[in-house]
Structure formats: structure tokens, C-alpha cells
Amino acid sequence: MTSMTFITGSTLGNSEYVAEHLSEKLTEMGFVTKIFHGPQLSELNLSGLWCVITSTHGAGDLPDNIKPLFKQIIEDQPDLSKIRFGSIGLGSSDYGDTFCKGIKKLDQQLILKGAQRIGEILKIDVIEHENPEDPAEEWIKNWINLNKNFLISCG
């Protein structure tokens, strides 16, 4: 059975709802999922599939609950080369240049530490999408397809 780790950063809960929704969908497809809301690096298995979902707050900042993980990734320099991941950002285009800047920062650090991003970052504009779960569900179906060969090799 394939495992998927969801990691969220959230202030108001929207990113957490998206993770919970996607986790349910993947469970229906036979995945074993785990969700971590603002985890410490030490809690995470540094291999396999990750889906990182975070909003942006302040002036392009990550939410407070995922700042410790972001800092640990920069400072502890973990080897993330056994991770394949997807990135989802929630933000509002009202914020102009800082639209979805949080996920861009985190995504960049994961790649710098050797993790391989599959597919493009999904940036969900909450102005356009009253239910961010909808574009996220579409995206993850495509993302699973992009990982098909890897999933087959996992058995």
C-alpha cells in the first residue's frame, strides 16, 4: 500500500480542510495517509510521497504553525533526496506580489535539500474558488497520474 504524507501550514484552517479532503480521496483510492498540521522536522519520515499545503499570511509569510518546520529545514540541512512531493498554495490575489509566496518559499527549500517536486505548484486563489477543495481534488488526480510509474515500482 502506498503512503502519502500531508503537511499543512494554516492560520484560519482552510489549508487543513484541503488536506483532510485530499486525504479522504486518497484513502478511497487505497492509499495510507497521514496528516501533520505544522509538524516538527523530527516527526516526519524523510522518504516517500509528501503533499505540502500552505497558505500565505502577513506580507508573504508562512503561517506561524509551519514556520518552525521551515526554519528547521534551512538550519538542519536534512537530506530530502528520497522525497517526491507536490505543492499546493492557498492565497488571495488581492495581495498582489505576495500571492501564494508562502508555498513558493517552502517549495524552494525542499528542492534545495534534494526533494523532487512532481508537477507544477498549484496556487489556489481563494477569491476565485469559494471551495479550494475543488481545484485541489482535480490537481491531485493529475498528480497521482504523474507519479504512476513510481507508484507501480512501489508495488
Ligand SMILES: Cc1cc2nc3c(=O)[nH]c(=O)nc-3n(C[C@H](O)[C@H](O)[C@H](O)COP(=O)(O)O)c2cc1C
Ligand atoms: C492578515 C492576512 C494576510 C494575508 N496575506 C496574504 C499574502 O501575503 N498573500 C496571499 O496570497 N494571501 C494572503 N492572505 C490570504 C490567505 O492566504 C487566505 O485567506 C487563505 O485562504 C488562508 O488559508 P489558511 O486558513 O489555511 O491560513 C492573507 C490573509 C490574511 C487574513
